[in-house]
Amino acid sequence: MKTLLPYAEHPATRSRAPWRDWLALSLLMFPVLLVAVDNTALTFALPAIARDLNATGVQLLWMVDVYPLVLAGLLVAMGSLGDRIGRRRLLFTGAAGFAAVSAATAFAPGPEWLVAGRAALGFFGAMLMPSTLSLIRNIFPEPNRRRLAVAIWAAGFSGGAALGPVLGGWLVEHLWWGAVLLMAVPIIVPLLVLGPAFIPESRDPNPGPVDLPSITLSMLAMAPAVYGIKMLAVEGAGPVPLAALGAGLVMGYAFVRRQRRLAAGATTAPLLDLGLFGNPVFSTAITANVLALFSYNGFILFLAQHLQLLEGQTPSESGLAMVPALAATVAAGLLVVPLVRKVRPGLVVAGGLLFSAAGYALVAFGDHSSGPAMLLAALLVLCLGVGAAETISNDLILGAAPAAKSGAASAISETGYEVGSLLGTAVLGSILTASYQRNLVLPAGLPQADPAAVGQARETLAGAAELAGTLPGPLEDAVMTAARAAFDSGVHITAAIALILMAGAAVLAAVVLRRVPRAH
Incomplete structure (x- = not known):
């Protein structure tokens, strides 16, 4: 070696x-x-x-x-x-x-x-x-x-x-x-x-x-997989996203096989040192990073819809409403740096993921009908966790990899960021959409409405808001009440699933990373 x-x-x-x-x-x-x-x-x-x-x-x-x-x-x-x-x-x-x-x-x-x-x-x-x-x-x-x-x-x-x-x-x-x-x-x-x-x-x-073939295989693996995940969030489990995901997985398998063969003694060096994943600190830190971004982007997905479609905020107003929580991400990332001199890094990562779980717990068991304050407070708690977990997990990723391989390690970390962001949107978004469609009960008395608009209302909250805007007062209120109830029920279910995932990730980080020593 x-x-x-x-x-x-x-x-x-x-x-x-x-x-x-x-x-x-x-x-x-x-x-x-x-x-x-x-x-x-x-x-x-x-x-x-x-x-x-x-x-x-x-x-x-x-x-x-x-x-x-x-x-x-x-x-x-x-x-x-x-x-x-x-x-x-x-x-x-x-x-x-x-x-x-x-x-x-x-x-x-x-x-x-x-x-x-x-x-x-x-x-x-x-x-x-x-x-x-x-x-x-x-x-x-x-x-x-x-x-x-x-x-x-x-x-x-x-x-x-x-x-x-x-x-x-x-x-x-x-x-x-x-x-x-x-x-x-x-x-x-x-x-x-x-x-x-x-x-x-x-x-x-x-x-x-x-190794040009490895570069080609990496592109043929990642691009279709990312496209498939994005389309899952938009279209659900249709033939196009599933085919794209399948193609990405097949090319990913071919990429991994080639890297292993090259590492086994071929004259060409592998594009990616898969031995990095054999380090449990490296692989667990990557997992924590992916799940932290998964929780963050999944939360932003339904919070943005709630603020704009149910609270009537403009995109700029909803963006400003989220700024304090995003500032908390920055603050948490900086504050955990001296903390790891007293507390083991693995516990800090686990604690950050538990904060994310607590943010989802507020959503899963809270009341969303009294305005955005509770959801914004939950985002604040979640962002504190994401800031702590992401900072220390990135540091563990870099520290576990040899300095000479830091470019590859950084690329894996960034790929995890992209995949975590997309999975948060696709997985939690798909669950939310399916729950909304299953629980929506539109009021009677819509025969005069455009059938296409009614169909869109049954598909998404945005479609319901657009339909409501074309109806007279009582029917408008009835449609939005039904849409809010269906959307909120979906948010409760989605948040409960995310809560379980984040709690499980916290346990994983605490167990696997427990031997990483404190900073000196």
């Missing part, structure tokens, strides 16, 4: 002044903020895009979906590529490409141009997040400083996610939809100007050649 020197043993980096490390971290926050803001801001530009570019519903769907599809398909390949050619080089390439494509896409003359631009942004975006996290692993080899750096990294991502809806809504309202994309340029400029002087390069000292 090869002996890989950790980053700290290289003389060129051992003598760096600490202030240069923290300045490098501050520069790495720019692409982190960019990706986080971009993930949430575009949604608020879609109505303006549809109006200005005459985009169809299918085109609008692909504007949103093509970015995560390309991103997820390339994360593993880009993480391993960074280990081989240099993580800083890959980061700068991705940043420059992301800024250039964003500027070109901001002035798209038609929807096809915008869809293609979003696909290109997914390509360059896949270079950014694994590179930032793997560079942090190598800039901060000492565990306590690395843990704080990871907490700041996670705080930047959470802060960007909170800022996205607010900033996106403001830009669309006061400028035009292209400003949402154009803002990538000023965010990236400081990184490209100052980064070469302060961010040190790092790579695997014995990388081996790039």
